[in-house]
Amino acid sequence: MKKDCPKSIVEIRDVVFSRDAKPIFDGLNINIPRGKITAVMGPSGTGKTTLLRLITGQLTPDKGHICVDGKDVSTMSREQLFAMRRRMGMLFQNGALLTDLDVFENVAFPLREHTDLPEKLIRHIVLTKLHAVGLRGTWRMMPSELSGGMARRVALARSMAMDPDIIIYDEPLAGLDPISMGVILRLIKRLNDALGITSIVVSHDVQEIGSIADCSYLMADGKVVASGAPEELSKDGNPIVQQFMAGMAEGPVPFHYPGPDYEEQLLGRVVE
Amino acid sequence: MKDWLCEIRDAMKAFVRTVGELTLFFINIVMYTPRTLVRRPGLVVKQVFNSGTMSMTIILTCGLFVGMVLGLQGFDTLQRFGAEEALGTFATLSLVKELGPVLTALLFAGRAGTALASEIGLMRATDQLAAMEMMAVDPVRRIVIPRFLGGVVAMPFLAAIFNMVAIFGAFIVGVTFMGVDEGAFWSQMHANVAVADVAQGVIKSVVFGVVASLLAVYQGYTSVPTAEGVGRATTRTVVTTAITVLILDYMLTAALIG
Numbered sequence: 001m002k003k004d005c006p007k008s009i010v011e012i013r014d015v016v017f018s019r020d021a022k023p024i025f026d027g028l029n030i031n032i033p034r035g036k037i038t039a040v041m042g043p044s045g046t047g048k049t050t051l052l053r054l055i056t057g058q059l060t061p062d063k064g065h066i067c068v069d070g071k072d073v074s075t076m077s078r079e080q081l082f083a084m085r086r087r088m089g090m091l092f093q094n095g096a097l098l099t100d101l102d103v104f105e106n107v108a109f110p111l112r113e114h115t116d117l118p119e120k121l122i123r124h125i126v127l128t129k130l131h132a133v134g135l136r137g138t139w140r141m142m143p144s145e146l147s148g149g150m151a152r153r154v155a156l157a158r159s160m161a162m163d164p165d166i167i168i169y170d171e172p173l174a175g176l177d178p179i180s181m182g183v184i185l186r187l188i189k190r191l192n193d194a195l196g197i198t199s200i201v202v203s204h205d206v207q208e209i210g211s212i213a214d215c216s217y218l219m220a221d222g223k224v225v226a227s228g229a230p231e232e233l234s235k236d237g238n239p240i241v242q243q244f245m246a247g248m249a250e251g252p253v254p255f256h257y258p259g260p261d262y263e264e265q266l267l268g269r270v271v272e
Numbered sequence: 273m274k275d276w277l278c279e280i281r282d283a284m285k286a287f288v289r290t291v292g293e294l295t296l297f298f299i300n301i302v303m304y305t306p307r308t309l310v311r312r313p314g315l316v317v318k319q320v321f322n323s324g325t326m327s328m329t330i331i332l333t334c335g336l337f338v339g340m341v342l343g344l345q346g347f348d349t350l351q352r353f354g355a356e357e358a359l360g361t362f363a364t365l366s367l368v369k370e371l372g373p374v375l376t377a378l379l380f381a382g383r384a385g386t387a388l389a390s391e392i393g394l395m396r397a398t399d400q401l402a403a404m405e406m407m408a409v410d411p412v413r414r415i416v417i418p419r420f421l422g423g424v425v426a427m428p429f430l431a432a433i434f435n436m437v438a439i440f441g442a443f444i445v446g447v448t449f450m451g452v453d454e455g456a457f458w459s460q461m462h463a464n465v466a467v468a469d470v471a472q473g474v475i476k477s478v479v480f481g482v483v484a485s486l487l488a489v490y491q492g493y494t495s496v497p498t499a500e501g502v503g504r505a506t507t508r509t510v511v512t513t514a515i516t517v518l519i520l521d522y523m524l525t526a527a528l529i530g
Contacts, residue, residue, distance in 0.1 A: 056406060058402070058405065058406075081408075082408035082410075083408070085405075085406055085407065085408040086407075086408045088406070089406075090403070090406040092399045092402070092403055093399075094398060094399060096398060096399035096400050096402065096403035097400075097403075098395075098400055098403075098404075099395075099398070099400065109407065109409075110407045110408075110409070113407065113408075113409045113414070114408065155403075158407075162407075
């Protein structure tokens, strides 16, 4: 059954998804408002990256609906999916720059693939995007010559090249030093404010992402356990929310992966 | 006994599934090949350089020594019958019809095939293919097809160069070292090697080019996105290409000889 959902730019309704018989989502509901920064947070292994892959149509839910700008992603043909993705940008955890192309060609890549713009205009757009992320001077460098933070900024310039309506950030701050982290955070905020695009940020850097997000979702056990403005989340009484926001080892989300009794295993009494 | 049967059944199912996937993959490549040739000829030329020109060292070196060994062995065998002047014919027919296309395909799998598989596999492991999908660019059309076509175009030329160098190697050993008459070497070759013999080798090198390139890009594209997965894909490229080329060689020889 096709379901239209025009209110939010992305609407996730009753999504059930499992992989290799392991349930990931069980009745997930999320609304991503247009033109805002929405943070999706949660402990490791809760399926945040899987959620992004569902939104972009790289995966299909077992049940439920994922609508992007009113259209159900799971019923789209490959051509329709590609048409939708042309209006989206995605920043991967590692940047995912094309290693055989230099910085300029990486940013120019979507323009060359999807438009017939003259070379002069492509050059203008690429340099403008690189300038926006502060890396115009690296235009002739290869991806292998860039630091992790720089590679992510170039990837951000590439994701903006087609002036998308939505930019999706997958763990944009993971492994960055405080300076690079601050730069990326300011860029996300500035791009959102200046261009009016919708930003979806998946992260577990609670304080940093909370400082720029308009609304946040906290996921655990395949569902949303709390949502609202970041300050509302920190006041939420739910023990899972409290544990995550305060970064406590003890709580409803176990630190240890389930296994046999520690003492029994150390003493060799567990059949392995 | 039951477990053993189950394992055979599972292996057969996996084999049939892989053959089916490979066939669909090939059909997908063939469908979009004309468009790639028209829209992205530059990418194909670049891959002809990567698969062809970059393989020249191994082709020239191996070709020369294969020819030299053929010259030695051929002379040793033919002189027993007093027919050492037929060395040119012997070496050329062996190379053009059989050794040239087969050995070039095996060397191609080892040099260019592994490079293709590991490059595409690493692109998958580092999310470059996923990034292309997200930019609404089909990785099969942008990455796989130019590399496949590059291999297909390069293989017959590599086989031809291998044959030329190897004949030269046989000439050096036979004429220069063993004293076979130079005129007899070339004239016998000219008289006894027909266009049909050369055509047989050309047909084989084209077929092997398609097979070696297809298996390399397929293994890379379907590799598990880990270091181990890329390593396995690279190994599988060489193993499957070697087996397939040798089986196909027998089938083609049987068909072409009639």
